[in-house]
Amino acid sequence: MLNIIIYITLGFMFTGIFFSTLRFILGPTAADRTVALDTLTTIAMALLVLLSFVYNRFIYIDVALVYGVLGFIGVLVIARYLEGAL
Amino acid sequence: METLSAGGKIARFFFAWVLLFLIWLMFTSTLALQEVLTGAGVSFIIALPTNRFFTEVQLYRFKPLRLFYVIEYLFVFLWALIVANLDVARRVISPKLPINPGIVSFKTKLTSDFAKMVLANSITLTPGTLSVDIIDDTYYIHWIDVKSLDPEQCKKDIAEQFEKILLKIF
Amino acid sequence: MNDILDIFGMILLLIGGIFLFLGGLGIFRMPDTYNRLQAGTKATTLGGMSVILSVGILEPGWFIKTLVLVIFIALANPISSHALAHANYKRGNKPYLKGGPEYDQYRKVFEPEVKETKDNTTEKVKEEETA
16 A cells, blocks of 8 residues: 555656756746756655655665755855846 | 843853754754764854854743744644645646736835744745745735735735734744 | 554655645746746645655654754745745846736836836927927
């Protein structure tokens, strides 16, 4: 039962990643690409936590936390750059 | 920021130290002695140069009744978050994209910067709205489905429920 | 008791997956950057929060750590989306407006004087033309 639900959730997540990547490639302006990057960061965080549950490795949660912090800082820096303040 | 007495500075430092130590405990999520001691030392060292960034109002503003309002705020906020997501889901799925976007503005009665920040973050996560800018006490909100351009009406639709509780907390 | 918690966790996991998918779809379908931000950040915030929380419920020993991640997402996502929207407007990307230019009230902040001078010049030009 749990296996099936995990597979369905992973399918939904990968479809979401697919559409976000499409927007990342198509996006007409730099801001659109950054929005897609922000979404990808959040989805990847959730994916890492789910994978840590599937493989039963506690350490992957730390990886997700560090990835989220770095992605957040990266998006803020890109936003400052787009604003022209950097 | 007003100048503080020596006691105020020490209280501020202890606030930062305890806060950093609690964050350390949540990150490591163990209670082993060496971890706890390391955490106390590290948060002491970090709190020395950074304690002035953590709090503007000192602990004397803390009252138990405010904690109750914080919990009430959390519940209102969670409910609004779920409604927001169902709303966005409806708009994304329906094939005709029923949106009428625009940027509206309204004025707030909140005074402290922290309260304004909390209100802006709450607005961003609630139905169909995204805060674009705050200039003094005027909010500029991107609204995915503009129902009126009148500032009073906008405020009633977007921010009334949060601001009412935030005025009690701060 | 354990079974009920497990079932609750599974439902939360499934809901989170659906919202993450909707976030990706919304980012793909919406017409301009602001609407993409709205769809993307809101749906992925709730989706990510509920997936991570469901892992914490299914594996109770990890609950505190997942709670840290949930709080982090709830704090970080609105801030980054606000910064992106602000930067995007400063950069000069105007929002897509269905109802006409009066739906953008933020524009007045940047060009209050420009508008008046424009009106003056047009009036002057008209006077010259009539003269």
